[in-house]
Amino acid sequence: MPEPGADILIVAGSEPVASTVRIPLEEVGHHVRVVSDGVAALAALKRQLPDVVVAEWELRGLDGRRLCQAVRADRELSGTHMIVLTSAARTERAVEALEAGADDYLATPFARTELLARVRAGRRTAQLRASEARLRALMANVPGAIYRCAPDRDWTMELISDEIERISGYPPADFIDSAVRTFAGIIHSDDRERVEDAVFEACAAGRPFVLEYRIQRADRDERWVLERGQLVHGTNGRTWLDGAIFDISARRLAEEERRGREAEQARVVELRASRARIIEAADAARRRIERDLHDGAQQRFVAVALQLRLLASQLERTVPEVVPLIKDTLEELQRAIDELRELARGIHPALLSERGLVRAVEALLSRMLMAVALRAPPKERLPARVEVAFYYLIAESLTNACKHAHANTVSVEIGRANGRAWVQVRDDGVGGATASKGSGLCELGDRVEALDGTLTVLSPPGDGTTIRAEVACA
Amino acid sequence: MRLVVADDSLLLREGLVRLLEEAGFEVVGQAGDADDLVRKVSAHKPDVAVIDVRMPPTNTDDGLRAALKIRLRQPQIGVLVLSAYVEETYAQELLAHGAAGVGYLLKDRVSELGRFTEAVRRVGEGGTVLDPEVVTQLLRSDRRKDHSLVELSPRELETLALMAEGRSNVGIAEQLVVTDRAIEKHVSNIFAKLQLEPVPEDHRRVLAVLHYLRDSSG
Numbered sequence: 001m002p003e004p005g006a007d008i009l010i011v012a013g014s015e016p017v018a019s020t021v022r023i024p025l026e027e028v029g030h031h032v033r034v035v036s037d038g039v040a041a042l043a044a045l046k047r048q049l050p051d052v053v054v055a056e057w058e059l060r061g062l063d064g065r066r067l068c069q070a071v072r073a074d075r076e077l078s079g080t081h082m083i084v085l086t087s088a089a090r091t092e093r094a095v096e097a098l099e100a101g102a103d104d105y106l107a108t109p110f111a112r113t114e115l116l117a118r119v120r121a122g123r124r125t126a127q128l129r130a131s132e133a134r135l136r137a138l139m140a141n142v143p144g145a146i147y148r149c150a151p152d153r154d155w156t157m158e159l160i161s162d163e164i165e166r167i168s169g170y171p172p173a174d175f176i177d178s179a180v181r182t183f184a185g186i187i188h189s190d191d192r193e194r195v196e197d198a199v200f201e202a203c204a205a206g207r208p209f210v211l212e213y214r215i216q217r218a219d220r221d222e223r224w225v226l227e228r229g230q231l232v233h234g235t236n237g238r239t240w241l242d243g244a245i246f247d248i249s250a251r252r253l254a255e256e257e258r259r260g261r262e263a264e265q266a267r268v269v270e271l272r273a274s275r276a277r278i279i280e281a282a283d284a285a286r287r288r289i290e291r292d293l294h295d296g297a298q299q300r301f302v303a304v305a306l307q308l309r310l311l312a313s314q315l316e317r318t319v320p321e322v323v324p325l326i327k328d329t330l331e332e333l334q335r336a337i338d339e340l341r342e343l344a345r346g347i348h349p350a351l352l353s354e355r356g357l358v359r360a361v362e363a364l365l366s367r368m369l370m371a372v373a374l375r376a377p378p379k380e381r382l383p384a385r386v387e388v389a390f391y392y393l394i395a396e397s398l399t400n401a402c403k404h405a406h407a408n409t410v411s412v413e414i415g416r417a418n419g420r421a422w423v424q425v426r427d428d429g430v431g432g433a434t435a436s437k438g439s440g441l442c443e444l445g446d447r448v449e450a451l452d453g454t455l456t457v458l459s460p461p462g463d464g465t466t467i468r469a470e471v472a473c474a
Numbered sequence: 475m476r477l478v479v480a481d482d483s484l485l486l487r488e489g490l491v492r493l494l495e496e497a498g499f500e501v502v503g504q505a506g507d508a509d510d511l512v513r514k515v516s517a518h519k520p521d522v523a524v525i526d527v528r529m530p531p532t533n534t535d536d537g538l539r540a541a542l543k544i545r546l547r548q549p550q551i552g553v554l555v556l557s558a559y560v561e562e563t564y565a566q567e568l569l570a571h572g573a574a575g576v577g578y579l580l581k582d583r584v585s586e587l588g589r590f591t592e593a594v595r596r597v598g599e600g601g602t603v604l605d606p607e608v609v610t611q612l613l614r615s616d617r618r619k620d621h622s623l624v625e626l627s628p629r630e631l632e633t634l635a636l637m638a639e640g641r642s643n644v645g646i647a648e649q650l651v652v653t654d655r656a657i658e659k660h661v662s663n664i665f666a667k668l669q670l671e672p673v674p675e676d677h678r679r680v681l682a683v684l685h686y687l688r689d690s691s692g
Binding site: 291294295298299300301302303305306307308309310313330334337338341344345350351353354355359362363366367 | 482483485486489490492493496528533534535558559561562563581582584585586587610611
């Protein structure tokens with residue numbers, strides 16, 4: 001299959017020479033431009049880079065030597081393939097030309113077939129050079145270290161791009177042929193075996209591999225890298241690994257932070273849930289104890305009192321002298337019944353679940369000797385858990401106000417608005433209350449927090465105490 | 475006088491029945507839960523149903539709810555509610571549709587035989603009996619509200635509590651071991667302090683007091 005024509009620039013001082021080169025090339029389909037001196041040649045090169053330049057050695061102004069030197073010195077032009085025409089009589093010119101940077105020479109007079117063959121070869125070289133340049137540019141610009149290495153345990157590098165220095169802190173030359181260090185040597189010792197196993201396994205299966213592992217940098221820092229690569233089979237049975245290594249430390253760090261945050265959040269949620277479960281279990285136990293007392297001991301005591309009473313009324317006729325003893329016993333029993341009632345009510349007020357927070361608090365206040373103002377009771381009932389928490393908060397705060405704060409006036413406020421419910425107990429006592437560990441207030445704080453709410457205690461010494469709990473309440 | 479007795483504790487129920495029968499009442503039905511109670515009251519139409527607040531099925535305030543139901547459907551039947559705790563709220567609910575034939579007592583009062591049987595009789599006759607504890611609570615919660623400024627003396631409080639039990643001046647005087655005259659003075663003081671017109675009938679006095687307290691505490 002004929003190749004499409006190559007771009008060729010002919011630099012020839014005389015028309016006959018130019019024609020002997022131009023005509024055969026045009027006949028096979030190449031695109032040919034002709035200039036007559038070195039300066040014009042440089043201008044034409046800059047305008048459009050040809051695949052091959054065929055230039056006379058003897059030129060006016062800028063001669064072949066200086067043209068070659070100028071082309072090699074210019075980064076943009078250096079890829080072009082230079083063929084110099086030299087006289088067959090003067091072979092030393094060929095050596096001079098090659099030393100000046102020419103890629104090839106053609107001795108005049110030349111055979112047509114030789115010209116075409118040299119141009120074809122030159123074009124191939126130019127293409128190869130261009131693709132290598134592209135590869136180099138790519139390697140320099142990829143945000144990772146591109147490598148080719150032997151599939152051995154040292155990962156002996158044949159080539160590795162400069163990026164490896166940014167990643168590892170070691171220059172690429174250190175790794176080439178394992179001259180200073182092996183690449184395996186900078187892999188974190190905990191990860192080395194895993195990396196080796198994974199690479200060999202992928203190679204054996206003919207699959208590409210993607211690995212994340214740690215390396216130790218020159219400054220002893222640890223970095224996370226991601227490596228992609230695969231085994232390549234070359235001609236003549238040679239094999240090697242081609243791949244790229246990327247620094248992913250920032251991503252790993254972000255991921256670890258995110259995982260840490262998520263774990264922390266999960267812990268907080270679980271802690272709150274477990275606290276709520278504990279409190280709920282304790283409340284259920286309180287309800288059960290109250291019920292057991294009510295159905296058991298309280299009922300039984302009343303029944304016993306009743307029977308003693310009946311016994312006394314019968315004995316009054318037959319053995320009246322024992323009646324006072326029975327009456328004393330009955331009085332004692334009545335005290336026990338009273339104490340038991342107060343105990344059971346303190347453990348769990350039945351009214352709280354039956355008629356709600358406001359009624360239970362009213363009942364609590366009606367049993368107190370101190371005058372307590374109750375304000376703004378909400379009309380609807382609050383969720384059971386909130387009512388229980390608020391009830392105990394009020395009960396504990398009132399106990400504190402009476403027992404410790406020596407308060408004269410106390411007010412209780414229960415409110416609900418804008419998706420929040422709150423309770424506030426304020427007294428004019430001595431202040432200085434703290435929610436220290438193990439205190440009643442601390443326990444109340446736990447209760448409120450379990451509802452995802454907040455408890456605030458404002459109790460400056462000598463200036464009363466305000467205890468406020470607020471929870472979300474749709 | 476014919477009674478239905480409802481209490482889920484068999485021991486206590488048997489004791490109550492024996493006590494009431496010895497006192498001359500006729501117990502025509504016994505119930506162990508609220509539904510059973512409502513059925514037996516409908517069937518027997520007793521003069522009074524003696525009811526424990528906490529009963530099956532839910533073991534919360536089923537007895538009270540049954541009592542309210544009976545009050546609505548058969549207002550001529552008296553209800554005497556017994557409870558391990560006396561709650562102002564329950565008293566108000568019981569009295570919401572009138573105070574005739576309503577009683578509300580702490581459960582352990584049943585062992586004070588004379589007082590208890592007297593209470594049953596009074597409720598059966600259309601009277602009102604409230605536990606002294608209820609009166610104390612009502613007064614306390616009334617005192618919490620600044621508008622009334624009720625300051626009853628201890629003696630007046632005792633008198634009021636006995637008035638709430640539906641007793642006459644003579645009955646109160648006997649109970650407190652003072653003269654009728656002294657009680658009359660206390661009563662008129664109470665009415666003056668509560669800004670109430672004195673009325674002659676016993677249970678009307680209770681009603682007046684309770685209405686006043688209920689209005690101010692509601």
